[in-house]
Amino acid sequence: MNEMGQIPQLLSQLSDFKTRPRARRELEKMGSAAAEPLLRFLGQPGLGENARWVAIDLLGQLRCTAAAPALLDILRNEVNLRNKAGQALQAITGLELGEDVDAWVAVLRPAEVRATAPAAVISGPDNAEFRLVREAVADLVLELTWEEPGYVYLRCRTEDGRGQQLVITFETDPRTAERNACIYTECGPATPAADGMITRRNVTVRYGEFGIEKDADGKSKVVLRARIPMKRVNPELLRDAVGRMAQEADSFEYELHQTDRL
Secondary structure, three states: OOHHHHHHHHHHHOOOOOOHHHHHHHHHHHHHHHHHHHHHHHOOOOOOHHHHHHHHHHHHHOOOHHHHHHHHHHHHHOHHHHHHHHHHHHHHHOOOOOOOHHHHHHHHOHHHHHHHOOOOEEEOOOOHHHHHHHHHHHHHEEEEEEEOOOEEEEEEEOHHHOEEEEEEEEEEOOOOOOEEEEEEEEEEEOOOOHHHHHHHHHHHOOOOEEEEEEOOOOOEEEEEEEEEEOOOOOHHHHHHHHHHHHHHHHHHHHHHHOOOOO
16 A cells, blocks of 8 residues: 555554554655645544644644644644644644734735725835834734834734724844844833842743833833844734734733723
């Protein structure tokens, strides 16, 4: 029996705990040839949870992009498999969005986001920097405008109907002559609890870091700043950075003040 002819038998063996480990190893060896059959297998009605868990894991390992819609539906609707579906989506896409359904929908189904979201206010010149930001995040924002003397203002949607304001500037480092995209957002006035929260949050923050700065009146505020070299920036990376920073800053602000200060 050739390799492809073995796949149906190996898939059926995933449903039995005695034969599952060997069947999994054999399917993994087959690489991309096993991806489409695994995806069909995952969609079978009445399939046991353990077999589905293995199929999800293998689809992630095989980087099966065609599996992304099915994995998103599992992430949305199946609590026991949600973590594994998120891990598989991360393996397939390279994005670290965990179990954040809204973030995955925004990446995988942008048309769905646009269809359900209120129309954004978008206004700016037709220059390369504004076009880049618009392409990256237009469907994530409530407002996107170009402000003088030359920066991008964003008002982003976040969880639970809250929002977060961010500013993106494009600056040249005088020491290295390197062009950078600099993303900035505020999390409200600093309190005695802020220092400990900053230390804890900066361990896991994906882009930039939290810190405390003084405003024009000398009052302390918590901010999140990131500087990304333009040679690395593309619409996908910028979208991920803006979305994550908006969510992280909004979460920090809500934990610190129990309110949304947008």
